[in-house]
Amino acid sequence: MGVFDTIRQVLGLSAEADAAREADPEDLFGMSTAYLTMEADLDFAPTGDAALCFSNVDSTAFQRAREEVEAILAAGEAETGTTAEFVEDAHGYHWVVLHDTGFEDLVTSIHFAADTLVEEGFGSRLLAALFAFERDGQTAYWVYSFRRGSYYPFVPTGGRERDNKVEFKLESVLDGELSVEDDTTYWYPMWPEGDAHPWG
Known part of the structure; x- marks a missing residue:
């Protein structure tokens, strides 16, 4: 079983039985204040990138839901300046990737995308939302698992290694402000693939 097969299993199918509580897209708004703590207390600044990961469904209804998400984000771009792209990674996962220097606009757009898929009956296809931060060349992510209904920190260092010390520091500072796993x-x-973000 490959790395992404494992992720699909734990964030998707098997984690459904272990879900701590039902995921709620409203949880995403917790990042609207958490990013201020990340910057003020930990010196991690937003990179201006966020993404929503989901698994595709070969159905007309899902395609319509996806087109609705695209339309909502396209309409929002004129108002907020948030740009969106839809990509498929090398492992077959689909991503809505958002870019904006205004972090609260990123949060709002990620919420719109996730909430639309939930309302259209495809909440089970949502895997995770990622928010990227950077400090001294090191990238850290807050990941929201839709299967667990909670956040966790992820700090890759390259070569399939992660910085557990920084992750636990992020957890200790943000626990209580976010619903941390x-x-x-x-x-x-x-x-991530190489030095890129997980979405490509």
Whole structure:
């Protein structure tokens, strides 16, 4: 079983039975204040990137839902300046990738995309939302697992390694402000390809 097969299993199918609580797209708004703490207390600044990961469904209804998400984000771009692109990674996962220097606009756009898929009956296809931060050349992510209904930190260092010390520091500072996953066995890595973000 490959790395991304494992992620699909734990963030998708198998984690459904272990879900701590039902995921709620409203949880994403927790990042609207958490990013201020990341910057003020930890010196991690937003990179201006966020992404929503989901698995595709070969159905007309899902295609319509996806087109609705695209339309909502395209309409929002004129108002907020948030740009969106839809990409498929090398492992077959689909991503809505958003870029904006205004972090709160990123959060709002990710919420719109996730909430639309939930309302259209495809909430089970949502895997994770990622918010990227950077400090001294090191990238850290807050990952929201839709299967667990909670956040966890992920700090890759290259070569399929992660900085657990920084992850635990992020957890200790943000726990209480975000609904952080208590069980660290569910802090699943979403490895980037090379030096890129996990979405490509």
